[in-house]
Amino acid sequence: MDSFLGLDATILARIQFGFTVSFHFIFPAISIGLASYLAVLNALYLWKRDATYLRLFNFWVKIFAISFAMGVVSGIVMSYQFGTNWSGFSDKAGPVVGPLMAYEVLTAFFLEAGFLGIMLFGRRKVGPGLHMLATLMVAVGTAISATWILSVNSWMQTPQGFGMNEAGQFIPEDWWAIVFTPSFPYRLAHTLTAAYLTTAFIVGGTGAWHLLRGHGHNPGVRTMFSMAMWMIVVTAPLQVMVGHEHGLNTLEHQPVKIAAMEGHFESHPDGAPLILLGLPDQAAGEMRYEISIPHLSSVIFGLGWNGAMEGLDVVPDAEEPPVAVIFWSFRVMVGLGFLMVGAGLWGLWARWRGALYATPMLWRAMVAMGPSGLVAVIAGWITTEVGRQPYVVYGQLRTADAVSPLGASAVGWSLIAFVVIYFTVFGAGVVYLLRLMSKPPELNEREGPDEGPIRTAGLTPHQMVEDGQAGDGQAETGRGAPRPAE
Amino acid sequence: MAIDLTLAWALLLAFAVFTYVVLDGFDLGLGILYPFFPKKQDRDLMMNSVAPVWDGNETWLVLGGGGLFAAFPLAYAIILPATYPLIVAMLLALIFRGVAFEFRWRAGRPFSAWVWDGAFIGGSTLAALCQGMILGTLLQGIEVEGRAYAGGWWDWLTPFTLLCGVSVVAGYALLGACWLNIKTEGGIQARARVAARVAGLATVAGIVGVSAATPFLETAYFERWLAWPGILEVAIVPVLVAALTLWLARALTSGKGPDWLPMLLALGLFLLCFAGLGVSMWPYVIPPAVTLQDAAAPESSQMFMFVGAVVLVPIILAYTAYAYWVFRGKLDPDEGYH
Numbered sequence: 001m002d003s004f005l006g007l008d009a010t011i012l013a014r015i016q017f018g019f020t021v022s023f024h025f026i027f028p029a030i031s032i033g034l035a036s037y038l039a040v041l042n043a044l045y046l047w048k049r050d051a052t053y054l055r056l057f058n059f060w061v062k063i064f065a066i067s068f069a070m071g072v073v074s075g076i077v078m079s080y081q082f083g084t085n086w087s088g089f090s091d092k093a094g095p096v097v098g099p100l101m102a103y104e105v106l107t108a109f110f111l112e113a114g115f116l117g118i119m120l121f122g123r124r125k126v127g128p129g130l131h132m133l134a135t136l137m138v139a140v141g142t143a144i145s146a147t148w149i150l151s152v153n154s155w156m157q158t159p160q161g162f163g164m165n166e167a168g169q170f171i172p173e174d175w176w177a178i179v180f181t182p183s184f185p186y187r188l189a190h191t192l193t194a195a196y197l198t199t200a201f202i203v204g205g206t207g208a209w210h211l212l213r214g215h216g217h218n219p220g221v222r223t224m225f226s227m228a229m230w231m232i233v234v235t236a237p238l239q240v241m242v243g244h245e246h247g248l249n250t251l252e253h254q255p256v257k258i259a260a261m262e263g264h265f266e267s268h269p270d271g272a273p274l275i276l277l278g279l280p281d282q283a284a285g286e287m288r289y290e291i292s293i294p295h296l297s298s299v300i301f302g303l304g305w306n307g308a309m310e311g312l313d314v315v316p317d318a319e320e321p322p323v324a325v326i327f328w329s330f331r332v333m334v335g336l337g338f339l340m341v342g343a344g345l346w347g348l349w350a351r352w353r354g355a356l357y358a359t360p361m362l363w364r365a366m367v368a369m370g371p372s373g374l375v376a377v378i379a380g381w382i383t384t385e386v387g388r389q390p391y392v393v394y395g396q397l398r399t400a401d402a403v404s405p406l407g408a409s410a411v412g413w414s415l416i417a418f419v420v421i422y423f424t425v426f427g428a429g430v431v432y433l434l435r436l437m438s439k440p441p442e443l444n445e446r447e448g449p450d451e452g453p454i455r456t457a458g459l460t461p462h463q464m465v466e467d468g469q470a471g472d473g474q475a476e477t478g479r480g481a482p483r484p485a486e
Numbered sequence: 487m488a489i490d491l492t493l494a495w496a497l498l499l500a501f502a503v504f505t506y507v508v509l510d511g512f513d514l515g516l517g518i519l520y521p522f523f524p525k526k527q528d529r530d531l532m533m534n535s536v537a538p539v540w541d542g543n544e545t546w547l548v549l550g551g552g553g554l555f556a557a558f559p560l561a562y563a564i565i566l567p568a569t570y571p572l573i574v575a576m577l578l579a580l581i582f583r584g585v586a587f588e589f590r591w592r593a594g595r596p597f598s599a600w601v602w603d604g605a606f607i608g609g610s611t612l613a614a615l616c617q618g619m620i621l622g623t624l625l626q627g628i629e630v631e632g633r634a635y636a637g638g639w640w641d642w643l644t645p646f647t648l649l650c651g652v653s654v655v656a657g658y659a660l661l662g663a664c665w666l667n668i669k670t671e672g673g674i675q676a677r678a679r680v681a682a683r684v685a686g687l688a689t690v691a692g693i694v695g696v697s698a699a700t701p702f703l704e705t706a707y708f709e710r711w712l713a714w715p716g717i718l719e720v721a722i723v724p725v726l727v728a729a730l731t732l733w734l735a736r737a738l739t740s741g742k743g744p745d746w747l748p749m750l751l752a753l754g755l756f757l758l759c760f761a762g763l764g765v766s767m768w769p770y771v772i773p774p775a776v777t778l779q780d781a782a783a784p785e786s787s788q789m790f791m792f793v794g795a796v797v798l799v800p801i802i803l804a805y806t807a808y809a810y811w812v813f814r815g816k817l818d819p820d821e822g823y824h
Contacts (some may be wrong), residue, residue, distance in 0.1 A: 006784050066588045072541050073584035077577045079551045084573050085564030090566075091633055095558025096788040102791050105549045106798040113545045114805045117538025118812055165784070167633065170560075172786045262785040402569045405634050414574045422579050425585055425605075432592040 010403045012411040013085040016418060018385070022078055022378050023422050027071030031379050032146055032192065033199025034064045036137035037227075042135050043238030046128055046199050059205070059441035063433055065120055072113070074422075079105075085411060088391055096162055096170045096178055100152045106146035112138050143192065147267035150191055154184035156393050156482075157384070158253045170393070182253055186246040187384075190261035193239045194380065197340060198273075200235060201305025204228030205370025206437045209361035213440075216357050220441035226356060240337055244300075250384075251301055254394065256315055257387035260323045261330040262297055263287050264311040271295040272309035277331070280323045285313065321389040325382065329364045333379040336372050343369055490780040491792060495557040496771075506546035506758055508661075513540050516585055517610020518655060520603065521614060527601065528674050531817055533557055535669045537587055538813050542806055543582070552729055560633060561771045561781040568628045568635040568644050569620045576616035583609030585729055613653060618654025622647030622696075626703050630775035639648065653692025660684035664749035669817050675745075682748055683738050687721020688730050689752075693759060697724065700766055702792065703773055706764050723762045728786055730754045753780060 005014060038060055045053035079101070084088045090098075108272040118126055118134035126134070151282060161177030162170045174180055207225030215221045250260045259265075263275045265285045274296035298307035313321050350359045390396050392402045513536040516542045523529055536543075546767060548613035555562045558646035593599040616747050626646050629637035667675055699707040711720055734751040775808055782788065 031731065066592070069541070069585055072544065073581040076548055076551075076580055077553075079548050080566060080573055080577060082555060083551070083562045084570055087563035087567050087634065090555060091560055091563035094555055094562065095783040096561075098552070098556030098783065099787050099791040102549070102552045103794055105545065105552045106794060106802065109545045109548055110542065110798075110802040110806070113542040114802065114809050116541060117809050121538050122812055150792045164683065169784070171784045172790065175790050201656065256531055331714075404563075404570075404634075406567055407568065407639065410570055411641060414570070417578060425581055428589060428598075429585060432589060435592070435594075 004408040004409045007412070009406055009408040009411050010400050012408055012415055013403050013406070014399065016411060017081055020074065020081060020418055022381065022421070023426060024071065024074040024078055025377065025381065026374055027067045027074060028142070028146070029195045029198045029374060030067045030202065032058060032142040032195035033062060033197075034067070034202075035135075035142045036196070037062060037199060037203065039132075039135050040138040042132055047134060052219045052223050054198065055441050056224055059220065059224075059436075061120065062369075065437050066433055066436070068112075068116065071424055073362075074426070079419075083404075084414075085404050085406070086392075086402050087404040089397065091168050092397060092402070093156075093393055094169070096155065096172050097152045099172075100148055100155070100179065104145055104148035104152075108141045108358060111144065111305050112141035114139070141436065145187060146192055146195070147346075150188045151179050151181075151359075152183055154181045154187050155179075157181070157187070157388055159393050159396055160182040170396070172336045183249055186242070186249045189242045190246045190380075191238070193235055193242055194373065194377050194440065196231065197235045200228045200231035200370070200375055201340070201343075201366075201369055201373045202437075204232060205368075206364050208366035208370075208437065210440045211357065211358060212367065213364045214441045218440050218442075222357060224441070229344070229347035229351065229356065234338065236337070236340040236344045240341060240418040241363070243282060248301060254387070255310055256312065256319065257321065257326070257384070258301075259310060259312045259322050259386055260326040261383060262309075263290075263307060263327045264297070265323075266312040266313050267309065269300070269308045271299075271306040272311075273306075274300065279328075280327050282320070282323045307350045319390065321387050326387050329379040329382040329386070333376045333383060335365055336376040336379070339369065340372065340376075367375075433475065490778060491785060491788045492557075494792060495553075495761065495782070495788055496790070498792075498799070499550065499553045499557065500760070502549045502766070504757070506543070507756060507760075508549055509539075509543035509546060511528075511756070512541055512661040512665040512749075513575075513802055514583070514610045515658040515665065515685075516526075516616050517606045517659065518614060518659040519660075519662050519666075519678075519685075520607045522681055523674070523677065529748065531607070531670065531674065532666065533587065533634050535817055539809060540584075540587060542809060544584070552760065557783050557788055558771055558778065559779040559783055563633070564628060564630055564772055565620075565624065565637050568637060569623050570639075572616045572620050572642055576613050579612035579616065581609070582606070582614050599747065600684045610658075610767045614655045614658045615651040618651035618672055619643075619647040621737055621763075622650030623652070624772065625650070625700065625763070627774050628772050630772065644701065646696075647730070649692065649695050649699065653689065653696055654691050656688035657752075657759075658753050661756075662748070667748055668745050671816050679741070679748075682752075683735075686738065689755065690727075693719070693727060694711075697762065697802055700740055706774065709736040710765060723758055727755060727758050730758070789803065799811055799818070 002009070005016075038057060039057065040055045040059070041057040044050070045057060093109060115137040118131065123131045127344065149370050155178055159179055160180045161172065161174035164174050165171050203224050207221055207228060207345070210221040211221045211225060247258070247261075262272070263278060263280055264272055265280075265287060265294075265359040266284075273292040273293070273294045275290050277291040278292070279288035281288050295305050298309055299305060299308065301309070303309065312323070346354065346362055350356045350362050356362075390398055390400070516532045516536060520529060520532070523532060551562075552560045552567075576758060582605040586602045586609065589601060590606070591603040593602055622644075623642040626644060628635065629641070660682060662676045663685055666678035667682060701711045710716060729750055734748060734755070737751060767773055769777050769779070771781050
């Protein structure tokens with residue numbers, strides 16, 4: 001087998017998929033939550049006629065537009081990765097997963113892309129009602145998209161409803177069973193909640209940043225911080241509960257993954273300990289320097305004080321996933337999850353004391369935790385995807401049999417190209433996002449909700465992104481100020 | 487029934503790919519034309535003319551790829567490894583041009599604005615070139631063994647595939663120029679018409695070159711195009727191409743007639759090329775090894791998707807048309823900046 005920098009084509013293809021999908025998922029994780037947030041802001045604005053909501057809509061819609069664009073272009077890459085690097089998977093599992101992804105395109109991608117233009121640039125052209133509808137359609141589209149892709153992923157984790165033909169292809173027999181696999185509802189709930197929580201921390205962190213910079217008088221800053229803190233105090237504990245249910249489901253269907261997450265190399269017939277920290281040594285099959293609480297793992301999984309739990313010793317070594325990665329990524333995710341609950345409670349307490357806008361320590365903590373949702377989401381995906389190894393379709397198709405017949409150098413060089421280009425292009429994108437977030441949401445007094453001429457001709461999309469301004473009311477405000485680029 | 491469903495999917499995918507070429511063709515074409523419109527205000531206008539619709543346009547590429555994966559998984563699993571470097575280059579090129587739509591307005595300094603203009607030009611041109619070369623690779627035949635690609639890593643690079651690539655670049659530039667002819671007025675429109683004439687000439691030269699080379703790639707192609715008496719039937723394609731070319735030349739030079747006429751005629755040329763491609767390749771999806779039937783997904787997969795596609799595609803076309811309708815008409819350059 002040929003190799004590239006000492007790595008074979010399979011591991012390179014895995015690194016490439018892991019890299020491109022992790023990078024990609026950052027943007028949907030932001031845009032799923034942000035699309036819903038924008039729909040809420042726009043609805044509140046139309047309902048209460050409070051310009052603060054319009055100001056916030058115009059502030060976040062620019063950020064949404066950039067992260068959505070990066071999500072689209074990095075997503076096109078994903079739709080071709082299956083064929084370029086995983087042609088064995090495409091040929092064999094295509095009849096099952098292909099139609100689900102085609103439905104994602106037909107029901108979600110077109111919906112989002114079709115209404116995005118109107119959402120971004122069309123408020124004046126179509127009127128408030130249709131603009132609200134377009135904003136809602138974009139938000140609904142992001143959720144539909146998540147539903148289909150998680151259905152695909154769940155089928156790969158807990159496959160059912162298929163037969164096999166003589167060419168070794170998975171043949172769909174029961175579409176209902178394929179779409180609704182046992183892990184699907186838990187995975188969907190966990191991922192959507194994660195996206196909302198991620199967005200809440202980005203919004204809250206941005207609000208906290210402006211509070212620290214002395215913009216506490218700005219009603220937009222106060223409102224975004226307050227809304228985010230409410231969202232966190234509700235969704236963070238909810239996410240802990242949903243995650244727990246997801247874990248119980250995984251124990252039922254993928255016990256080996258749970259053994260790796262828990263770091264249980266050995267079976268515990270009389271109650272398994274909860275290992276808080278330790279150094280997994282997979283070669284020796286033991287946990288070094290372990291700090292653990294006896295019986296607690298069995299209790300958490302609802303098996304009782306002395307509930308038996310199987311360890312990695314019940315499966316052959318070739319069936320074990322890489323333990324250290326899963327053990328640590330799981331702890332990162334759970335640790336951040338509890339910190340998020342803590343942040344939510346702190347915010348609630350500060351609010352109860354009437355000190356939400358007078359607690360700089362809370363603001364600092366929120367700025368620090370701004371990206372915590374993104375880190376937790378990636379850690380969670382690493383846990384579940386690496387935990388499925390050595391299979392790509394759990395128990396059915398091995399990863400090594402799914403890879404394309406490519407030379408290691410072809411995969412290696414394309415991996416290098418992806419890494420270099422993703423870091424430069426999306427790195428620049430992140431700089432632009434941070435630059436937008438670091439400017440407080442301003443409302444020009446003349447940027448009246450319904451004043452000014454209705455534009456009848458031409459389109460002016462770039463006005464939407466003019467600094468400190470937004471599409472609405474552009475006609476008579478701020479036109480004299482040139483963009484920095486000019 | 488199974489045969490009909492496979493044929494239906496072949497037609498549906500052909501429709502998706504053609505729609506992609508029609509829609510993303512002109513917006514990639516704007517990127518290809520950017521070097522010939524160096525003034526910032528012209529460039530702003532060009533980008534604004536497609537900013538509200540470009541992601542919708544690109545979604546048809548995802549449907550083409552996703553639909554091939556779903557309805558003809560074997561073809562997807564062979565074509566993508568066979569054109570690996572082209573696919574990767576196309577995807578990376580699309581990243582550069584896609585982010586340019588947003589980043590261009592965010593750039594703080596003239597240098598970074600210049601960088602994103604360059605990304606838009608390079609990305610658009612490279613994506614078009616790769617798409618043409620992928621088509622050329624498919625047309626010249628892909629080596630298959632069992633259920634996998636069996637050719638070499640440079641099979642996709644031949645004079646024929648390069649010719650196809652350059653032709654597609656020219657064709658997209660033509661579409662881009664015709665789009666500008668619809669959306670603009672005055673000086674920029676006049677220059678768009680000049681660009682359309684040059685790109686039109688190059689496109690027709692490309693069509694002639696590719697058509698002349700194709701019959702000699704495979705004996706099956708030769709027999710289909712040049713053997714008697716079939717030639718009487720297929721000859722209608724080149725005859726119509728010649729007629730449309732003359733009409734397009736007249737429309738562009740006389741300056742009379744509605745502004746959308748050159749676009750319509752250019753699309754007619756594309757449609758004829760597409761029909762010619764169908765004549766050559768039928769009934770193969772990967773000539774000369776894999777037929778549509780060989781690559782077809784099981785009936786249960788095709789049926790499951792077909793039901794949804796029949797309902798959803800008309801709805802998608804309806805709201806896409808609405809989005810274009812909302813942003814219809816000439817662009818007003820004064821709207822964009824002061």
